[in-house]
Amino acid sequence: MKFMGDYPSRQTHSSVEVTDQIFVAAIKEEVLRDEIYCQIMKQLTENRNRYSVTKGWQLLWLCTGLFPPSKSLLKHAQKFIETRQKEPLALECKRRIQTVMRSGSRKWAPHPVEVEAILQNNTKISHKICFPNETVQTFDVGTNTKNRTLCQNIASKLQLSSWEGFSLFVKIADKVISQNEADYFFDSLRQLTDWTKRNKPVKDGATMSIAYEVYFMRKLWLNVTPGKDLKADSIFHYHQELPKYLRGYHNCSRDEAVQLAGLIYKVRFNKDRTQLATIPKILKELVPDNLLRAISPDEWKKSITAAYSKHEGKTVDEAKIAFLKIIYRWPTFGSAFFEVKQTSEPNFPEIVLIAINKQGVSLIHQKTKEILTVYPFNKISNWSSGSTFFHMTIGNLVRGSRILCETSLGYKMDDLLTSYVHLLMNAVNKQKSLPA
Structure with missing residues (x-):
């Protein structure tokens, strides 16, 4: 009433x-x-x-x-x-x-x-979906649309060859949370916004609206070969890999960094040579963090200008694919990286990088970027997370070793590990069910 x-x-x-x-x-x-x-x-x-x-x-x-x-x-x-x-x-x-x-x-x-x-008497609801290349499109979302269906609709509209490995993410404040594909779209949104409200102090009587954005991105990098799905490379893979590369998470040589910087410049400025003069000022947007001081800004400028000249004839999309093809050769391609404090392995540094990718979970030396060890998924028997930790058991549950990490991103590591294991188990079960 x-x-x-x-x-x-x-x-x-x-x-x-x-x-x-x-x-x-x-x-x-x-x-x-x-x-x-x-x-x-x-x-x-x-x-x-x-x-x-x-x-x-x-x-x-x-x-x-x-x-x-x-x-x-x-x-x-x-x-x-x-x-x-x-x-x-x-x-x-x-x-x-x-x-x-x-x-x-x-x-x-x-x-x-x-x-x-x-x-407003609207029975058709449109919702904005953001993409890593900073574009936004609206999609029809019914009250009974499941996340899986929306992912399929987005992949179809963007003409991706497959939506496998992609996921919807909701960004609220500084958290980016992957959505379960089996849930209803509006249920998963409601669950997240309610959870945020419960954890946010609010003044008496004030009604709080939660600002959020919905992203569609690649989450699992299992069958990704640069050049195979040009749309996915151009909209997603390049733009998702670039920030991780620039943060200096990969083990990259100076020569590779020069080639990649030439390609990044090409993608960003295309045929505009006038910006070459500004290279020393925008080095952070071209060269990984850990290599910035390897040579002087002027030397970087000279090398990057020469590299750009080689790639000048390429289209922007061709430059994106060439960039991906170089980093694809590295064992850390397609990784999600987490900087954690580990308290279980006395032989490793206290602060390490953890990379989760199709190979499994790798521990990486934070300074040298050398891979210290790789735990394949089939050797990981158990894992758990909380607001300040991520724990993982390698081998037998009773006699196995435990990896203990302090991190505020345990929820992300947990979710990624679970998703990779599920996808790989589904692939194995599919193989088993095929007729001999």
Whole structure:
């Protein structure tokens, strides 16, 4: 009644606060779901107030996207909707019940984006998706769209050869969190924003909106060969690998750094030679951190100018692929890097780089970039993480050795390791099920 405007309230509540009061309990307790359907239908029966009726159908639209009525109520709910075909949302509500019966109930109350959309009578919701090359596109996202479906739609629209290894990520403040492909898109968003609200102190009475961005990026680098999927190389691989390269995480020679800097310049400035004079000022954007002082800025400028001249005839996309082809030769290509403090291996430095890639988990000397050891996935028997740590067991659970790390990014390491192991196990199971 509050949502439909039939129950005057002294306090002003946001629409999401009211929809939460209606749906949160019913999502947790299945027995309450029919009650919600019955109350909405009751409020809509013989209701002469047009404003109230419009809001009631908007509420039913939200409800039909969250969970279906029980078997015993289903035919009555369908009959109720079918006898009101003149209502603009009736057909849509009927279709949504079928969809939610097929794909399963939602786990979270409607996200503010969904509530806002239906209040504007929009049943088609568009959401912005950001890409690593700093472009943004909007995609249709239904209340019953799963992350997997959205990933497939994005890959298809961008003409990628496959969406395997890609994932949706949500960026909130300084955290970038990968989304489970089996979850509903709006459920995973709601879960994250609610979690952020719970962990953020808020002044009394203030309603807090959480700013977030959704990214689509490569997460797992299993079948990536530069030049094989030109769209993926140009939009994702180059732009995801470049920042890691410039942070100095790879073991890279000075000659390679010069060649790569020439290609980075080409990608950034294309045919514009006037920027060559500024190379000493923008060295950080061309050369890895750890090599900046290897020679003087003027020497870098001379070498990079010569390297750029060699690549001048290439297109920007060809330069991106040439860059990827050089770093592809390194064992650390396609890695996610984590700087951690390790407390378990006395023979290794206290601060090490951990690289997680298709080979497994590598420990790398932070200064020399030498790979100290590699733990293949099939040797890792267990792992766990918390807000300040990441732990991993190598070999037998009883007699194996443990790697103990202090890091605030344990959640990311845990998620990556789990995702790689799942993908590799699926690949093995597929091979086993193939006819001999």
